[in-house]
Amino acid sequence: MKRFTSVFSLTFRRYQDLQKAEVQAREARMEASLERVRSKTMAMHSSDDVNFCNGNHVHRIGKTGDENMRCSIAHFLETTNGSLVSQ
Numbered sequence: 001m002k003r004f005t006s007v008f009s010l011t012f013r014r015y016q017d018l019q020k021a022e023v024q025a026r027e028a029r030m031e032a033s034l035e036r037v038r039s040k041t042m043a044m045h046s047s048d049d050v051n052f053c054n055g056n057h058v059h060r061i062g063k064t065g066d067e068n069m070r071c072s073i074a075h076f077l078e079t080t081n082g083s084l085v086s087q
Contacts (some may be wrong), residue, residue, distance in 0.1 A: 029063075030061075033060035033061065034060075034062065036056075036060065037056055037057045037060055040052075040053055040056060041053050064082065
């Protein structure tokens, strides 16, 4: 019985370690995706690049399995009377 208990304990610890490793691997993939998007964002030279970067961001985050994620960009201009309008 003691041997069974020790083997089961070892197996369960291994299972927990594998779960932690899977979570860490997923987080690492997300960080790598965000880093690629960040580097492309920093390389932008015109406002036309924003749409490409936004699409790239949505694509990369979508690869992580988070299907409910949305991303949008709004451009607001200040009018002469101080109010903001969407463009």
